[in-house]
Amino acid sequence: MKKINLMILLLLMVTKLQANAQQQQLPPLVSVSGVGEVRVQPTEVVVNLGVETREKTLDAARTETDKKAAAIINYLKKQGVDAKDIQTSYVTLQPIHTGGEYGRTTPDFYLAQKNMTVTIKKLNSFDKILSGIYEVGANHVHGVNFQVTDLEKFKAEARKKAVVDAKQKAVALTSELGAKVGRVYAIDEGGSSGGPRPMYKTAMMEQSAAYDAAGGPSIAGGEVVVMANVDVSFIIE
Missing domain, CATH: 3.30.110.170 (Protein of unknown function (DUF541), domain 1)
Known part of the structure; x- marks a missing residue:
């Protein structure tokens, strides 16, 4: 054991001497x-947009959100946005309890959300497209990123x-x-x-x-x- 420790110590000393020599040189x-x-x-702009729906039943929230998302996709395609430039980035469906009676298990409503990332390569049509997506169902724009x-x-x-x-x-x-x-x-x-x-x-x-x-x-x-x-x-x- 002592022999091994001595070898390690000698190796460290040699390494330090070599480093000092290199610094001096x-x-x-x-x-x-x-x-x-x-x-x-x-040359293009990336838009993060979302659809949010609140309904009394889970199926109603999901159906309405999917309907609006599909309308947005169809609208974007009609505006010349390629299908590969439209990507669903986030989906959630959850019950919401706002308080009320203690121990209550039935939610007040169900919240459904679906977010999409869209790349628009025709900058001169950006304003028109942004305006149109609200008309067909989008109710959130989370970010706009201009890039090349x-x-x-x-x-x-x-x-x-x-x-x-x-x-x-x-x-x-x-x-x-x-x-x-x-x-x-x-x-x-x-x-x-x-x-x-x-x-x-x-x-x-x-x-x-x-x-x-x-x-x-x-x-x-x-x-x-x-x-x-x-x-x-x-x-x-």
Whole structure:
């Protein structure tokens, strides 16, 4: 047992000495962080919408919710939304007790919910579609997310800009000290992200009349901002 412990101790000492030796052998470095950003117009919008029905019986709640959901799907297809861009994301059916007599087992009503995620690729028809889904049965819109189809292409562009930014920072720092930037010693890519920045002119429409009164689109897609970050170490010459 003592022999094993001694071997482990010797191994740890050797590892520490090697690490110290590597640190001592590091060349003079300048380490910087680069940021790249690409702003693009969104090409599609993802809408999370829902149907909620409250009825006295379980079957009535389920039937009415399914009926409204089917009407929404049919409407979306008529508006040119592809079937593969319509997905049911959440379904629930439950009894609701609002209080009353102690020990009462019969629910006051049954609540049925069905949520769908819809991708609309014709942005100029977004307002019309949003208005129409309320007419055919939707009573909730949980979120609107503007995005681009070919996100990876813009991530690559943002990454290139981040590398250029890092090089420019390194050159600026070393030139102030009369030195020059040499070859890259190490590079590490940080997180890349693409996020929507929608700008809202009014609140989310709750009925078709709101769209008619506005006299035009009520929601602007804004920009999708794609960012990349890199950490780079250059050898100082």
